[in-house]
Amino acid sequence: MTWDDELATLFADLERQAEALYGEERAAELADRSRAEYATVSLASRLMASMGEEVTLDVLGVGSIVGRLDRMGDGWCLIRSLGTDWVVVAEAVAALRGASERAVPEAAWSPLTRLGVGSTLRGLAAASARCVVHRRDGARHEGVLDRVGADFVEVRPEVGRVQLVSYASLAAVASRD
Template sequence: MGWEEELFALFDDLEEQASALYAAERGPEVADRSRAEYRQVLLAGRLMATVGQRVVLGVLGVGMLSGTIERVADGWLLLGAGEHDWVVAFDAVATVENASPRSVPQIAWSPLTRLGLPSALRRIAEAGEPCLLHLRDGTRYDGLLGRVGADFCELAVGEERRILLIAFSALAAAQSRA
């Protein structure tokens, strides 16, 4: 082997060593960046990627709900569960089974996802549908939704249709009865 071939072989060997060192140093850096980026992933983003899939939700004050995520929006999701759909407040969701491993970043969300929980409840109220409201403490109220404020709703309950104000901070889920 001539001196040129030996020199090229030496350069190839040095290049391979440098590549191996770079890869060894880069691995932990990539893993660290990946963890740092994942810190920015929201539950809503994971649920957005799960639209159309069947899930099991653990909901405070309600228990386990099984169904298909139909819509995800600001602070709530719509769970299709056969005859009666559920409007579930995000901050009442304790667990999610069968969620997509992917996530949809907020920048990719439709403008319709900006509609908050009051919008979903107004839709039920405008339809005049009876509903069942589940609170986080396990209390349930059956009635007709009336006006919906910024952080509460009115529910007409009982035969005398007395008006009960329900704070959104206490609401876990609303179930349509139509």
């Protein structure tokens, strides 16, 4: 082997070592970026990617709700479960199982997802749907949703006085109509 061949072999070996080091550094950098990027992923964006799938939500004051994720809005989701529709307030979700591994960024969401829980409750009130309103503390109010204010909903029971339930205490609304 001539000195030119030895020098070329040496340079080739140094180049392979440099590529290996660059690959290791690049892999570590990509892992760091991936972790940093994932820190911006919200529970709502994971739920959005799970649209149409069966999920289990553990909801404060309610327990586990299992069903198909049908709709999403600003701060709420709709779960269809064995003849019952559940409007679940996102802040009352303690845990989620069955979610997609993906996430859909909010920039890609439909403009309809900007509708808040009040819009959904107004729809139930207009339909005179019989509902069970679940609060985060475990209390329940059964009746027809009557009127929906800016930060509360009126529940008219069959017997008794109208009850006002604040959105801040709301966990979920179950409707069978």
